[in-house]
Amino acid sequence: MDDNVEISVKNLSLWFGKFQALKNISIAIPKNEVTALIGPSGCGKSTFIKTLDRMNDLVDNVRITGEVIYKGRNILDDDTDVVQLRKEIGMVFQKPNPFPKSIYDNVAYGPRVHGIKDRKALNDIVEGSLRKAALWDEVSDRLNESALRLSGGQQQRLCIARLLAVEPNVLLMDEPASALDPIATSKIEDLLYELKREYTIIIVTHNMQQAARVATHTAFFLLGELIEYASTIDLFERPRDKRTEDYVTGKFG
């Protein structure tokens, strides 16, 4: 396999009951880049990334066919260690979801469940993760305050810090800025730019400007199909498919 490919998806189809939400999708996600998934609501992009860390397991009546190759194995296989998989492929959700604990305990949660007890080590992880998520300067003097008192944008960066603390390889982001104001959004986007040096990032967005700003590659989904996948510049400026062109020029959406 190509060394620059982090996750390789082959002929992936997914059904919720009788409804087919993903139709025969094949895509290679490049390592240490930001890949954006765009498309109108209900096109399957969130369902798609939830397949990559097996979060669809939580939904009843799901049937999946095809392959998702990560580290040389099909993670859809029954014998995949889902806990380890989710440690390596972490997810940030659309709505910031900090736990009702202190800022410190939120970030320390992941390392703690993975067995780190040493106070000094935890302190270092918490500080490092908050710095990477560009939140340290805003919260360093109130780590014991409840995370629920932070603003929405700060909460989302806290969720990113919380995820970085478990040292994942891949960050899945499901519309991480859709619930945030423009300033908070631009902070998240700056952060993505920093993070892609160390992590492979897949971001779902229905904001095309955002995709254009942050992503090197962009995939356009429509009604469960992957219509077009190309470098972001090509997809926006030289779309090959008529439907992609209509979407990125704003004819529907």
Next chain:
Amino acid sequence: MAVRTLKRSRIKDAKGTTIELILLLCAVSAVAAIFLIIWFIFSEGLPFVLEAGPQFLTSSIWLPTDSFSDGSWGIFPILVGSLIVTFGAIGIGTPLGVACAVFLAEIAPPAVRRVLVPSINALAGVPSVVYGFFGLVVIVPWIRGQFGGFGTSVFASWVILSIMILPTIISISTDSIRAVPREYKEGSLAMGATQWQTIRSVMIPAASSGIIASVILGMGRAIGETMAVLMVAGNAVSIPNSIFAPVSTLTAQIALEMGYAAGAHRQALFAMGMVLFVVIMILTGLANLASRRRVT
């Protein structure tokens, strides 16, 4: 189309006011009933407590008679008995109930839940005398056979009471665990936490105020329970020296003696009711305080 007038209608106004008045009356009468009971118990019991002095709570000798000077009025063993019985039942019932709630809310498949939930609710509807009877014919002989003694004991009342408070703890804890936002669970699982870690470190803490509330209500039921305890506790006015020794509680003692008590004895029972009332107020107050401090 006819033009509707915008003028307020006197009749409609009067109807609204009447309904409000009726609702107010209902609310006031419920509150009034509580205050009447409090006033009644205190007016009957307080003079006796003042006459008997602190010895009423600290003395261990309970020899009630119709005239005050002939009797000995110490309820210390009964008070301690009530607390032992209540906290023991809570100690057994809470872990069982919370474990059951976690199972129902997070682990049980829907088909299992459909069977378990109605059965647990049915437990709440069983009259307490039936629990007492069950304790008397099943639990008490079993304890007598296994551990000796009479069988009617602290342990028997723990077993019966902890079963009785289970439906309260389970149903309220289940609801509060299910009310934890789905996002918390997803956030935890998405970081590679196991299901058990997620339940222990995220779900239960997030539901803790509801769980504590369920334990408070269970405690209220345990300390106030009379008939079932009376039937299995043995009702000996002495501090039990083992969990297989008989014990008496405030409620059971009042129920046992009220039928024949007169004069000072009758007043003493009201004073006991007053003490019970104060103990319940203190316990629920403390528990409320604990549940409020947990919420961040």
